[in-house]
Amino acid sequence: MSQTVDRALSILPLLARGPADLGQVADELGVHKSTALRLLRTLHEHGLVHRQQDQRYRLGARLFALAQEAVENLDVREIAHPYLAALNERIGHTVHLAVYEEGEVVYIDKVESRYPVRMYSRIGKPVAITVAAVAKLLLADLPEPERRAVAAKLDYPPYTPRSTPNAAAFLKELATVREQGWATDLGGHEESINCVGAPIRGADGRVVAAMSVSAPNVVVTAEELLTLLPQVRRTAEAISREYSGTAPTKDNG
Template sequence: MPKATQNVQSVQRAVEILEFVSDAPRTQTEVAEHINVHRSTALRLLETLTEGGLTRRNERGQYSVGYRLAGLAAHALDQFSLRNLAHESLEQLRASCGHTIHLAELTGNRIVYADKIDPIRSVRLYSQIGQTVPFHTSGVAKAILAFQPPTFVDDVLAGYEFTIHTPNTLPDAQSLKSQLDEIRTRGWAVDDAEFEDFINCVAAPVRDSSSRVVAAVSITALKAKANLEQLEELIPELLATTETISKELGWRP
């Protein structure tokens, strides 16, 4: 194999490793099996990544994301214009309602969290910036999908696994598309304890200068702190926030 091709393959494997260990600490054997290489090859890649600070090895011999990579990611967040434009509005919404605020963005055929504002005095939710959002259980994902072309929705749902997390989880594409129709009509979405049975949220879309929905904002809370009916009372504030962000992106009513 030519050296240039080997280098590209090594980079691809390194990316796979970083994605794999970002979910949870992994052993050398688990990494080797995941990227389908011999344990010695996995070890060589892991040692290189660890030397560069991109991964780290704990006392149990497991590898996870390194502090240098976390620092690079934190600095890189400043380069994302949507997050920069929206952050102040998200802070204001959090100050007003007191709950967790998420900003999610459509990136290719994925939806990821672009920003998150935690409440000052409350339990912090597990969601993380950069995390991929499931299509069928998330308010922000449904708020975005509802306004995409039908062909796009069909494409992203082709082969999509509708994992059941709670009794309220949507079980298939037909039920999701039915809910997307409702969202399109009323202009906002909900997560009614569909991923975790103790968390709910309301979400609304964000548009760019071409009126295309490119993101969504949600207000998320533990049900013990605010049930869905109470969150729905905050929808006027949520819609005002998404309108402000949309205008920052160049959208005009």
């Protein structure tokens, strides 16, 4: 990277901390004021920096517009799929990816198990929101007033004796999931199916999607499935790094 570009880019995190005048920018960069002014003018021409009436500089509206456009055009499924496939290749079990949209948690990707016993889940199909691990991860990240409002509106079907019975129990479980950073569904939807999941986060730290690994008891016990949790969490973290733009290289582990 050329020295000029490096210096220009160094101005942006400085102004992210608040408006600064020409002297402050020059001091921060360790350059003469004329050099700092030239860099600021270039950034200003591109809308990345704005000069206020008090002659101080702040980040420009164009920078925020670019950031918003970039976020809107991110496809979490496209980014996540190679990682999901790599995890599936290593462990052999079904891997899901889900998002929270319009009051429902929906599967947007699935990599099938290599074992003969298959899951009935389908891409585009809503999950059992009160028991599914991915649903718990997505709802646990909501602000508390929204979590409580959602929990109050839900029905709590008794799929199995291990299903979440009511809103109070659901909120308690969401609080646990929020604190520990992972979730399970151990026979809550189908007694013979267990699941462990982890969140995928954006650059702001908010959960944008959730992934999980599921397997029937005839293939692997709940205890054995839980031993895969570190791999699930590492995969989710790797997807999060790439999705948020903090991963210098792709790491499918």
